[in-house]
Amino acid sequence: MKVLIPSALQSYTQSSQVEANGSTLGEVLLELDQQYPGIRFRMVDEQEQVRRHIRIFVNGISVNRLSQTLHPIDEVAIVQALSGG
Amino acid sequence: MAATALFVATRKGAWIYRADSKRDAWEVDGPHFLGHIISHLVLDPRDQTTLLAAAKTGHLGPTIFRSTDRGMTWKEALQPPAFNKAREGETGRAVDHTFWLTPAHINEPNVWYAGTSPQGLFRSEDGGVTWHGISSINDDPQFREWMGSEKDGTPDGPKLHSIIVDPRDPRHLYFGMSGGGVHESLDRGETWRVLINGMDVVEGYGFDASNPIFHDPHCVRMCPSNPDRLYQQNHCGIYRIDRLSDSWMRIGRNMPQEVSDIGFTMTVHPHDDNTAWVFPMDGTQVWPRTSPDGRPAVYVTQNGGETWKRQDAGMPKEQAWWTVKRQAMCSDSHDPVGLYFGTTSGELWMSRDEGHNWERIAEHLPEIYAVEAAVV
Numbered sequence: 473m474k475v476l477i478p479s480a481l482q483s484y485t486q487s488s489q490v491e492a493n494g495s496t497l498g499e500v501l502l503e504l505d506q507q508y509p510g511i512r513f514r515m516v517d518e519q520e521q522v523r524r525h526i527r528i529f530v531n532g533i534s535v536n537r538l539s540q541t542l543h544p545i546d547e548v549a550i551v552q553a554l555s556g557g
Numbered sequence: 558m559a560a561t562a563l564f565v566a567t568r569k570g571a572w573i574y575r576a577d578s579k580r581d582a583w584e585v586d587g588p589h590f591l592g593h594i595i596s597h598l599v600l601d602p603r604d605q606t607t608l609l610a611a612a613k614t615g616h617l618g619p620t621i622f623r624s625t626d627r628g629m630t631w632k633e634a635l636q637p638p639a640f641n642k643a644r645e646g647e648t649g650r651a652v653d654h655t656f657w658l659t660p661a662h663i664n665e666p667n668v669w670y671a672g673t674s675p676q677g678l679f680r681s682e683d684g685g686v687t688w689h690g691i692s693s694i695n696d697d698p699q700f701r702e703w704m705g706s707e708k709d710g711t712p713d714g715p716k717l718h719s720i721i722v723d724p725r726d727p728r729h730l731y732f733g734m735s736g737g738g739v740h741e742s743l744d745r746g747e748t749w750r751v752l753i754n755g756m757d758v759v760e761g762y763g764f765d766a767s768n769p770i771f772h773d774p775h776c777v778r779m780c781p782s783n784p785d786r787l788y789q790q791n792h793c794g795i796y797r798i799d800r801l802s803d804s805w806m807r808i809g810r811n812m813p814q815e816v817s818d819i820g821f822t823m824t825v826h827p828h829d830d831n832t833a834w835v836f837p838m839d840g841t842q843v844w845p846r847t848s849p850d851g852r853p854a855v856y857v858t859q860n861g862g863e864t865w866k867r868q869d870a871g872m873p874k875e876q877a878w879w880t881v882k883r884q885a886m887c888s889d890s891h892d893p894v895g896l897y898f899g900t901t902s903g904e905l906w907m908s909r910d911e912g913h914n915w916e917r918i919a920e921h922l923p924e925i926y927a928v929e930a931a932v933v
Contacts, residue, residue: 514618517651518649518651523618525616553616
């Protein structure tokens, strides 16, 4: 499925849009990490929580659980929250 | 001719300044990692080539960047410092940022230690590529109690810092926790003992000085010329300890009363264990964390803390409201010794005559978090 990558993480992907597969959001992020080592830990902490200033949308709807079920036609958008420093 | 390098970590990236041993003209290399919060940038003195940078951004989680060519190219650590995942039903901790980096003993090449916020101690045995938590600290209920909560640390998070390796014995380690006291290990971190005797706590609240949770060491330094002597800038004063004694002496009582002995940073002379420098700050009322009266100065002792002398030649005489954070003052190993500090207002200062005269190397940098010097 299509995954949109924010500018802050494009140093890993070299692209604003990549492909990754999985039946849950967690699986998609794991596959992203296999393709682009290190990218997942910048978004998800060691307690499996999406980091405070990272937002993830599936088909335009905000999602915060890694267990969220996904389908091949879904579009995942990873976004820097309007916060940070 | 030996070159001098300064490794400057800031809130918005890292810079490297280079000069020859005269330290007259500095060449700037940077920014590296523009926009990243760099807490510490440290050159490995064992190979004088490997650099580690502790990084995060406002949005992204923490990581470690590594260079094996003195900063020409960088690669990210494969496994940055991270706490163990909590068991089902328990609340785990997540590293917000790596705050402190220390290369280990000269006979342990590729071994590094890292201190994090929230407080954790980590070790790498492959030059910073992968990191593992030291369980005797990170998972120990007693240490977790001493670390306290988010409210028991600095405004941007409690920190484990001042990781020191005894140059005579790789098993002999020290570190400080803000807050949580000073701790020592004689077995490479398997077991620890508390080292807080003689340290004061904030007065007026009935705090128990024998409980590490009430102690906030800001910066601990070991004298390279005498590893049995350590100095400490604490939330509650300036201290010295001479081992095998287990008691700190409050040598800051000898500072001028109008300045007091509050501050964050401290550095020691590389060849003379009687000489150390501090950078006092205003710790009155609401803790402005500025130079006292807007008149910045370094204070030096040349007799182990019996007396202190103001050194401010070349610094602004008034209306300079910056200060220096705990990792942002250091010395080089030239003779005479060069001193350096970076300010919260983004200025980089140096003295090439052991603090007698000061000049500014750079201005308009982001807030400076750390300055490390190396003679290469």
